[in-house]
Amino acid sequence: MLSYALRRILIVVVTLLAASVIVFAVLEIVPGDPARLMLGINATEDAVAALRQQMGLDQPLVLRYFEWIGGMLTGDFGRSYTYSVPVIDLIRERLVVSLPLALMALALSTIIAIPVGIFSAARRGTAADTGVMAATQLGIAIPNFWFAILLVYVFAIALRLVPAGGFPGWDAGIGAALSALVLPAIALALPQAAILARVTRSALLDVLGEDYIRTARAKGLPARVVLRRHALRNALIPVLTILGLQFAFLLAGTIIIENVFYLPGLGRLVFQAITQRDLIVVESVVVLLVATVVIVNFLVDLAYAWADPRLRRR
Amino acid sequence: MISKTSTPLAGAALALALTTSAFAARTDLTLAIQLEPPHLDPTAGAAGAIDDIVYQNIFQGLTRIGPDGAVLPSLAESWSVSDDGLTYTFKLHDGVKFHDGTSLDAGDVVFSLDRARADESTNAQKALFSAIAGAEAVDDLTVKVTLSHPQGSFLYNLGWGDAVIVAPESADTNKEKPIGTGPFKFVDWAQGSSATLEKNADYWGDPVALDKVTYRFISDPAAATAALLAGDIQAFPSFPAPEAVAQFEGDPRFSVVIGSTEGETILSTNNGKEPFDKLEVRQAIAHALDRQAIIDGALFGFGTPIGTHFAPHNPAYVELVETYPYDPEKSKALLAEAGYPDGFKATLKLPPPAYARRGGEIVAAQLRDVGIDLEIIPVEWAQWLDQVFKQKDYDLTIISHTEPNDIGIYARDDYYFDYHSDEFKQVMADLDATTDEDKRYELLRQAQEIIANDAVNGYLFELPKLGIWDAKLEGLWHNLPIQSDDLSAVHWTD
Numbered sequence: 036m037l038s039y040a041l042r043r044i045l046i047v048v049v050t051l052l053a054a055s056v057i058v059f060a061v062l063e064i065v066p067g068d069p070a071r072l073m074l075g076i077n078a079t080e081d082a083v084a085a086l087r088q089q090m091g092l093d094q095p096l097v098l099r100y101f102e103w104i105g106g107m108l109t110g111d112f113g114r115s116y117t118y119s120v121p122v123i124d125l126i127r128e129r130l131v132v133s134l135p136l137a138l139m140a141l142a143l144s145t146i147i148a149i150p151v152g153i154f155s156a157a158r159r160g161t162a163a164d165t166g167v168m169a170a171t172q173l174g175i176a177i178p179n180f181w182f183a184i185l186l187v188y189v190f191a192i193a194l195r196l197v198p199a200g201g202f203p204g205w206d207a208g209i210g211a212a213l214s215a216l217v218l219p220a221i222a223l224a225l226p227q228a229a230i231l232a233r234v235t236r237s238a239l240l241d242v243l244g245e246d247y248i249r250t251a252r253a254k255g256l257p258a259r260v261v262l263r264r265h266a267l268r269n270a271l272i273p274v275l276t277i278l279g280l281q282f283a284f285l286l287a288g289t290i291i292i293e294n295v296f297y298l299p300g301l302g303r304l305v306f307q308a309i310t311q312r313d314l315i316v317v318e319s320v321v322v323l324l325v326a327t328v329v330i331v332n333f334l335v336d337l338a339y340a341w342a343d344p345r346l347r348r349r
Numbered sequence: 350m351i352s353k354t355s356t357p358l359a360g361a362a363l364a365l366a367l368t369t370s371a372f373a374a375r376t377d378l379t380l381a382i383q384l385e386p387p388h389l390d391p392t393a394g395a396a397g398a399i400d401d402i403v404y405q406n407i408f409q410g411l412t413r414i415g416p417d418g419a420v421l422p423s424l425a426e427s428w429s430v431s432d433d434g435l436t437y438t439f440k441l442h443d444g445v446k447f448h449d450g451t452s453l454d455a456g457d458v459v460f461s462l463d464r465a466r467a468d469e470s471t472n473a474q475k476a477l478f479s480a481i482a483g484a485e486a487v488d489d490l491t492v493k494v495t496l497s498h499p500q501g502s503f504l505y506n507l508g509w510g511d512a513v514i515v516a517p518e519s520a521d522t523n524k525e526k527p528i529g530t531g532p533f534k535f536v537d538w539a540q541g542s543s544a545t546l547e548k549n550a551d552y553w554g555d556p557v558a559l560d561k562v563t564y565r566f567i568s569d570p571a572a573a574t575a576a577l578l579a580g581d582i583q584a585f586p587s588f589p590a591p592e593a594v595a596q597f598e599g600d601p602r603f604s605v606v607i608g609s610t611e612g613e614t615i616l617s618t619n620n621g622k623e624p625f626d627k628l629e630v631r632q633a634i635a636h637a638l639d640r641q642a643i644i645d646g647a648l649f650g651f652g653t654p655i656g657t658h659f660a661p662h663n664p665a666y667v668e669l670v671e672t673y674p675y676d677p678e679k680s681k682a683l684l685a686e687a688g689y690p691d692g693f694k695a696t697l698k699l700p701p702p703a704y705a706r707r708g709g710e711i712v713a714a715q716l717r718d719v720g721i722d723l724e725i726i727p728v729e730w731a732q733w734l735d736q737v738f739k740q741k742d743y744d745l746t747i748i749s750h751t752e753p754n755d756i757g758i759y760a761r762d763d764y765y766f767d768y769h770s771d772e773f774k775q776v777m778a779d780l781d782a783t784t785d786e787d788k789r790y791e792l793l794r795q796a797q798e799i800i801a802n803d804a805v806n807g808y809l810f811e812l813p814k815l816g817i818w819d820a821k822l823e824g825l826w827h828n829l830p831i832q833s834d835d836l837s838a839v840h841w842t843d
Contacts, residue, residue: 078474297569304541
């Protein structure tokens, strides 16, 4: 188990290093001068040159890379070109929105999907199963931003139960903050739940066809117990993989939903930073997200070892 | 937004208010702007969104531009100009305080002007200050500014957001914590979400009606519509979705005010590149453009056609749309005269905004009708600035020039149009030397006619200002003579 974990940790470190080099290189090749972009078309050449010097853009590439990496390792992610605030503050402000939203959406999608998947697998071939399959197909096909706009029109404009968008901040009270995240969380969760339900269903069906399940039933155990004690745990591996991937997506892939609800989230930060050529923010956030994905996958790998004891002995 | 739990409370409060005395008008406002500013220092960046929040609200200059484009006194109570037009003496208001309590004096004005025109200055409009030879504080409330040559537009230039007066103690931190002299104080900026201002109790001028103002940043058109309809915001002075305006026009809860801006949207033409260096070719392009079709397609019918590089709401504007009226046959004839009977191929580079992308497709179709085959190349802002603006590597492009009164760009030799006209430069030089308003209007008219006759660029339309706000709100600007959301006159009528 230990060597398994250690090998996984080594992979994490190497991946992060490679990712940082690639991200830095790509962004330096991309055309567009951040200083000129910030000062606009009427600015004089020397004003642009002065700003470039202020932002440290005239230093050699390799030096800037090592300064950046060194800074990140000590927690200093640099200063945003456009906002002039430390990047770590920007990230923290956005995480305060994106992380709870991602967790809410993940929790919601898990709570809906796993029981639905189990229900469907247990009644395979019946009308109920077909109904669930059709519903999940619809859930996967519907674009989540269209669904989001629909939710806004019904619950925010017509019924006025929740705000149409924006985030008041956690200082405005848990109730106000959560009510601003409810619609985005639902819009994000439903399509993810549809995918997860299908994966759960097919993973369970695979397991239910195994010999040891037949043995358990032959022993006289009721179907419910067989499901809970034997089938579910073994079906978890593909489900865990999908959950890991979904979490990574929910953290930064929600740019469209964040636009519809004008939430100050991580996805929108990266998008705005790219259009404004705020290279430091893009580099730091992308590497942070790579780190998150890699670490989450690492945790999923550890969870595999928990779910499947055969892996522990390797 | 009325939640279920606050309705009974609101009802009780209402009953109490009605039984006691007259209903006090609301004093809070939440409005939205499309783009978030990168920071809050108008003297260090070109983004119009900065001025949306701070111009006249937090920061003020010696002069200011009013809602109809006129130059009005602001921190300078009065001024006098020497006969040769080289010395301006400004008398400041007494008792003006910055938001951190320090007093405004002539030294701060000198500091601000020197800082803007310094060698290492990052002011985006450094050219505004280029005529200044020196500034000195005669006494605490009097500033003398000496110009190196007369500049007729000097007082107007001082009204730009880039020329506001800052204090030496706070100048370096204005980007995150703006400290100005205006009627509103900066409270908080939640990056990505909102910015909040509150009333300045020690304001030197006329008191404002609002106590608290929150700006929200909403760029998505659907989100903007939803936010207004749900009541999350009460005003959107520059609404980003022309396709949704009809929804609000019939609704008694909202006022829809369509005004004009200083955004001349033009089909910029590389006058230095073949075949656009020939006047006949440029005239042919002008004859091929059906402006109304472009406005209908790109902006859903909102927008005013223009015939030159000037804003229609300006008193000096000349109607020149008919200089080269829509006439595809004439266009083909001119092309044949110029040596291109079968037309030619060229590229059209389009930046991100919808008016460019949508408008570009319509322009390409109209030019194809006369034989000019355009390849549309969509580019991002950074690429546009680099390729088109800096390197002049383009044939045609569509862009909106939103700087106010910027017809002077046609006198610049290194500008991306690559247009050189001695006659025009002479008119601009005369304009600089005149402060007499009537003479200035006459010269501006001449300038407009020259560039219209030379068909330097294809003049398409003036960007509209789509203002949608609560019907009970008054005092917001109808037009946009300068980028601003000046809230000094805004008040609720209920």
